[in-house]
Amino acid sequence: MRIFSSAAELRASVGQRLGESAWHTVSQRRITEFAEVTEDRQWIHLHAERAKEGMFGGTIAHGFLTVSLIPAQLRETMHVDGVDLVINKGMDRLRFHQPVPVGARVRAVFELLTATERALGFTDLQLGVTGEVEGKAEAAYTARMRMLLHAPELATTA
Numbered sequence: 001m002r003i004f005s006s007a008a009e010l011r012a013s014v015g016q017r018l019g020e021s022a023w024h025t026v027s028q029r030r031i032t033e034f035a036e037v038t039e040d041r042q043w044i045h046l047h048a049e050r051a052k053e054g055m056f057g058g059t060i061a062h063g064f065l066t067v068s069l070i071p072a073q074l075r076e077t078m079h080v081d082g083v084d085l086v087i088n089k090g091m092d093r094l095r096f097h098q099p100v101p102v103g104a105r106v107r108a109v110f111e112l113l114t115a116t117e118r119a120l121g122f123t124d125l126q127l128g129v130t131g132e133v134e135g136k137a138e139a140a141y142t143a144r145m146r147m148l149l150h151a152p153e154l155a156t157t158a
Contacts, residue, residue: 021073089146
């Protein structure tokens, strides 16, 4: 894990690879639970026998399941001392490149693309995120994620 002593130190790291998360196994149980929560019960995710005969040779994870792991994966990858709030602002760009088969292990690799100081102690970040599948050359997804970090000691009056 990469630890930054302050938001200012993080801002000075624009253009750098921040690191990668641990590997996370995408089990059928996880896929099934995600399907129930999102009501996306498509057979390619849930029906093993039918999926064996399909184009992927077995069940695959929902693309959004793999992306939903990003916040936990980011917490494994970096920490900024003095930050009391992290707000997800969304994605500027998200592309799925290949399916993630049941049982695969995935991780996220993060790069700091931009970091801009804002009023009231906020830092506006844009992260490049690459979702890797263990043993595969091509990424499962690539994304540009937007976030706001808040550090109370940087807060100024508006």
